[in-house]
Amino acid sequence: MNKSHSLHCAYLVGMLVVCAALLPVATGCEDHGLAPAGNLTLPGFSGNITVRGEWPPPDSVRDLRLAAFRNYPPKDILSEVIEGTAFFSDELPYGQDTISYTFQSEALSGIYEYIVIAQNYGTDPFTDWRAVGVYSKTGDAHAPSPLDLGTGTFIHDIDIMIDFVNLPPQPF
Numbered sequence: 001m002n003k004s005h006s007l008h009c010a011y012l013v014g015m016l017v018v019c020a021a022l023l024p025v026a027t028g029c030e031d032h033g034l035a036p037a038g039n040l041t042l043p044g045f046s047g048n049i050t051v052r053g054e055w056p057p058p059d060s061v062r063d064l065r066l067a068a069f070r071n072y073p074p075k076d077i078l079s080e081v082i083e084g085t086a087f088f089s090d091e092l093p094y095g096q097d098t099i100s101y102t103f104q105s106e107a108l109s110g111i112y113e114y115i116v117i118a119q120n121y122g123t124d125p126f127t128d129w130r131a132v133g134v135y136s137k138t139g140d141a142h143a144p145s146p147l148d149l150g151t152g153t154f155i156h157d158i159d160i161m162i163d164f165v166n167l168p169p170q171p172f
Contacts (some may be wrong), residue, residue, distance in 0.1 A: 043149045044104030047158035049117060049133065051097050053165050063120035064092040064132075066103055066160075072113035072144060073171035078126050092117070104154070111148045114171070117162055130170055133162035141168035 055061065066089040069080055080086035089103050115135035122128030135158055137145040147158060 041152075042104040042106060043108045043152045043154060044102065045115075045147060045149070045155040045158040046100070046102040047156065047160065049092070049099040049101060049160050049162060051099075052161060052163045055095055056164050058094055060121050061094055061119055062122070062128075063125070064094065065089050065118055066092065066101060067116050067118045068103070068108070068112040068147070069114040069116075070110065070112055072146075074114060076127075076172050077118070077129050088118075109149050109151050109153075111146050113146045114144050115147055115158065115160070116144075116168075117160055129172060131168050131172075132164060133160040134168045135160050 049066075067077070068087045070085040071080065074080045074086065077086065081088070084107075087103075087105060087108060089101065092099055092101070116131040117133035118129050119132045120129050134141040134144050135147065136143050139161070141161075141163075147155065149155065
């Protein structure tokens with residue numbers, strides 16, 4: 001094999017490697033610019049949950065989740081879940097001052113009238129729940145803000161404050 005043929009083969013191999021590396025970028029961008037398409041395809045929202053004051057004892061925070069309700073006030077948690085008008089996140093961590101979250105699902109679209117952090121405080125997983133934080137643009141837990149996800153929107157900076165001492169009004 002002569003030197004010219006070796007250089008030509010090396011050039012072709014190099015071009016194939018570059019093309020193979022760029023192919024996922026070119027096919028994954030679609031209408032999303034340079035952002036990964038997978039993160040933008042699911043509707044939802046994200047933000048920070050900030051805890052004011054001290055956490056109650058761990059045995060009184062059996063479960064803590066973000067909940068999005070289409071109706072305000074919700075009838076009750078169990079009815080809303082059965083009717084498909086309430087959605088819950090995975091369990092949130094205990095004891096942190098700030099919790100970053102992302103809440104995404106194919107089922108999330110439209111308007112949610114009531115977004116809360118819900119605490120299970122007792123032994124009954126169906127009834128022993130209370131709101132401990134409410135999404136409100138004004139910061140007033142007595143005035144929940146609706147969130148419109150349209151038909152597939154993802155919204156950032158949906159921040160919620162938890163104050164275990166001064167609980168928001170209880171709708172359930």
